[in-house]
Amino acid sequence: MFRLHDVSYAYGGNRAGVAALSHISLDVAQGEFRWLLGPSGAGKSSLLSILSLEVQASAGMVEILGVPVMQARRSNLARLRRRIGTVWQDFRLLPDLSVFDNVALPLRLQHRAEDEIAHEVHAIMKWVGLENRLDARPLQLSGGEQQRVAIARAVIYRPALLLADEPTNALDERQAGRLMAMFHRLAELGTTIVVATHNDAIVEKYPAPAIELAHGHMVRDYR
Amino acid sequence: MARRRYHDGLALHQALPGQFLPFLVAAMSFLAALALAGGIAAHNLSQRWTHGAGAVTTVQVPGPDDPAAGSGTRIAAVQDILTHAPGIVAAHRLSDAELRNLLAPWIEQTGDASLPLPAVIEVHTAAGQDPMSPLLSRLEAIAPGVMVEHDSIWSNRLAALAGSLQACALLAVLIVMTVAVCVVMAATRAGLQTRRQAIVLIHSLGAMDSYISGRFASRVGLLALVGGLGGSLAALPMLLAMSHLAAPFSAMTDAPVLAPVDWRDPRAWADIVPHALLWMLLALPPAAGITGWITTQLTVRAWLRRLP
Structure with missing residues (x-):
C-alpha cells in the first residue's frame, strides 16, 4: 500500500533546512490500521504530509499505492491524491462554503453527477450526525462539529489510504468511539489507515499496530 | 433533493x-x-x-519620327523597350490632343501652334521598383536627347x-x-x-x-x-x-x-x-x-x- 525507504525531510530545503524526519523506512500493507505515535515535534505531521503528498521528501524513496512519488508526473500525483483522504489537524474547511459544499468538494473535483453528490453527502453527514447543519458555514460550527465535517470530507470518496492527524482532538468520548469504529470498518473494507495521535488513552482503548517517532527518528514499528 | x-x-x-x-x-x-x-x-x-501619382515617370522623346539608331522611328524603338522592360506596368504615349491640352497655357503664350513638340510617354511603374534607371543608357543610345523625369522622389520619401x-x-x-x-x-x-x-x-x-x-x-x-x-x-x-x-x-x-x-x-x-x-x-x-x-x-x- 505504501513503502518508505530511508526517507528524510527538512523544512526549508535539504542543506540549510531544519531536519524533521531522518532515515525513516516503513512498509504498510493494504487494509492495515496503524497508530502514528510520538510527542509534539516528533515528526508525525511531517510524515503525514509526505504521505498525503503535501510535501516531497528531501531524500529517500516513497511509493504510495504503487506509484513512485519522487519520479511521478504532476498529473499522476493529482490522480494519486484523489485516492488519499486526509483529516488535517486544523480541519482546513473553506469558510465561505457551506458544510454541504465543503464535504462535496472532493466529489466535484472528480466530476461526479450532482444527484450522486447530494446523495453521498446526505448519507455521510447523517452518519457524522450533522445532517441538519448542511447549510451552515464552518465558522458557525463548534470545534467538534468542524472536525466531523473534516472527517466526512476525507472519507466521502472512499479513499484507498486514509491519513488522520489528531482526529479525535475535538471529539467527546462517544464521538471518538464512533470514529474509531468507522476507521476499523474502513480498514476491514481494504482502506489503509494511519492515525497520528499523542492521546495515550485512546491508543490503549483501541489497540492496534503502531509506528512511534521521536525527534524525527523512528523509535519503533511494532505490530 | x-x-x-x-x-x-x-x-x-x-x-x-x-x-x-x-x-x-x-x-x-x-x-x-x-x-x-x-x-x-x-x-x-x-x-x-x-501606387498613385508617385509611381508615374514621364519620358520625353524629341524628334519622335526621326530614325532611331537601329531601325524604325525613335518613338517606336523607345516604346518597344519600355513595353518589354520588367517593372513597368504600362507605357502610354500621350496623343497630340492630350499633349496640346497639357501644354495649352504655354502654347497660348507663344501663340505658335505649329511649334514642334516631343513625344511624351507616361510610364506607370510597379510599386517600390525603379525600372527606369537601368534603361536610361539604352534609351539614350537609340534616341539621343531623350529625357526621363521621375515623379517618385518625393513619393518615395513620403x-x-x-x-x-x-x-x-x-x-x-x-x-x-x-x-x-x-x-x-x-x-x-x-x-x-x-x-x-x-x-x-x-x-x-x-x-x-x-x-x-x-x-x-x-x-x-x-x-x-x-x-x-x-x-x-x-x-x-x-x-x-x-x-x-x-x-x-x-x-x-x-x-x-x-x-x-x-x-x-x-x-x-x-x-x-x-x-x-x-x-x-x-x-x-x-x-x-x-x-x-x-x-x-x-x-x-x-x-x-x-x-x-
Missing part, C-alpha cells in the same frame, strides 16, 4: 472582481485601437503615394515616412499589449493570493493544474473579452471622426472633399472607415480575450509549480 449551485471553492468572483480587470483591458484596447488605426492610416497613405509611422504604430501596439499582459498577470497573481487557501486545499484533494488554471483562465478570458469589447466600442466614434477628417488624404481617388455623412446610418460608417480598421475593431475583443486566457493559463501554472 433540491439542486444546489455548483461550488468548487475557488470563488473566482472574489478572486477576480468583474469591475477592475475589464476596465483596465478596455483602456488598453482603446489605446491599441488608436495605435492600430494610426498604423492602418499610414499604410493607406503609403499605398496611395506608391512612403518611407509612412513606413516609419507604421513601425511606430506597431511598437505602440506591442507596448500596449505588454502592459496589458502585465496587468492581467498582476490581477491573476492577486487573485491567486486571495484564494490561496482554497487553491492549496483543492490541489491537495486532487485537482489537476489544468483544472485550476482553466477555471482562472476562463474567468479572465471572459473579463478581457468584455473589456476588449468596451475598448472597441469606445474607440469607434473617435475613429469614425478621424477617418472622416482624414478621408481626403487617404482616399485612392483624387477627390479631396468632405462629403456630408448621415451618422445615424451604420452603412455610411463602412464607407468612411477603411475596411481594415473595421476588421481590426472586430478582432480586438477576441484578441484581448485570447491574450488574457493564455496569460492567465501560464501565470496560474507557474504559480502552481510551487506546490508539490
Whole structure:
C-alpha cells in the first residue's frame, strides 16, 4: 500500500533546512490500521504530509499505492491524491462554503453527477450526525462539529489510504468511539489507515499496530 | 433533493472582481485601437503615394519620327523597350490632343501652334521598383536627347515616412499589449493570493493544474473579452471622426472633399472607415480575450509549480 525507504525531510530545503524526519523506512500493507505515535515535534505531521503528498521528501524513496512519488508526473500525483483522504489537524474547511459544499468538494473535483453528490453527502453527514447543519458555514460550527465535517470530507470518496492527524482532538468520548469504529470498518473494507495521535488513552482503548517517532527518528514499528 | 449551485471553492468572483480587470483591458484596447488605426492610416497613405501619382515617370522623346539608331522611328524603338522592360506596368504615349491640352497655357503664350513638340510617354511603374534607371543608357543610345523625369522622389520619401509611422504604430501596439499582459498577470497573481487557501486545499484533494488554471483562465478570458469589447466600442466614434477628417488624404481617388455623412446610418460608417480598421475593431475583443486566457493559463501554472 505504501513503502518508505530511508526517507528524510527538512523544512526549508535539504542543506540549510531544519531536519524533521531522518532515515525513516516503513512498509504498510493494504487494509492495515496503524497508530502514528510520538510527542509534539516528533515528526508525525511531517510524515503525514509526505504521505498525503503535501510535501516531497528531501531524500529517500516513497511509493504510495504503487506509484513512485519522487519520479511521478504532476498529473499522476493529482490522480494519486484523489485516492488519499486526509483529516488535517486544523480541519482546513473553506469558510465561505457551506458544510454541504465543503464535504462535496472532493466529489466535484472528480466530476461526479450532482444527484450522486447530494446523495453521498446526505448519507455521510447523517452518519457524522450533522445532517441538519448542511447549510451552515464552518465558522458557525463548534470545534467538534468542524472536525466531523473534516472527517466526512476525507472519507466521502472512499479513499484507498486514509491519513488522520489528531482526529479525535475535538471529539467527546462517544464521538471518538464512533470514529474509531468507522476507521476499523474502513480498514476491514481494504482502506489503509494511519492515525497520528499523542492521546495515550485512546491508543490503549483501541489497540492496534503502531509506528512511534521521536525527534524525527523512528523509535519503533511494532505490530 | 433540491439542486444546489455548483461550488468548487475557488470563488473566482472574489478572486477576480468583474469591475477592475475589464476596465483596465478596455483602456488598453482603446489605446491599441488608436495605435492600430494610426498604423492602418499610414499604410493607406503609403499605398496611395506608391501606387498613385508617385509611381508615374514621364519620358520625353524629341524628334519622335526621326530614325532611331537601329531601325524604325525613335518613338517606336523607345516604346518597344519600355513595353518589354520588367517593372513597368504600362507605357502610354500621350496623343497630340492630350499633349496640346497639357501644354495649352504655354502654347497660348507663344501663340505658335505649329511649334514642334516631343513625344511624351507616361510610364506607370510597379510599386517600390525603379525600372527606369537601368534603361536610361539604352534609351539614350537609340534616341539621343531623350529625357526621363521621375515623379517618385518625393513619393518615395513620403512612403518611407509612412513606413516609419507604421513601425511606430506597431511598437505602440506591442507596448500596449505588454502592459496589458502585465496587468492581467498582476490581477491573476492577486487573485491567486486571495484564494490561496482554497487553491492549496483543492490541489491537495486532487485537482489537476489544468483544472485550476482553466477555471482562472476562463474567468479572465471572459473579463478581457468584455473589456476588449468596451475598448472597441469606445474607440469607434473617435475613429469614425478621424477617418472622416482624414478621408481626403487617404482616399485612392483624387477627390479631396468632405462629403456630408448621415451618422445615424451604420452603412455610411463602412464607407468612411477603411475596411481594415473595421476588421481590426472586430478582432480586438477576441484578441484581448485570447491574450488574457493564455496569460492567465501560464501565470496560474507557474504559480502552481510551487506546490508539490
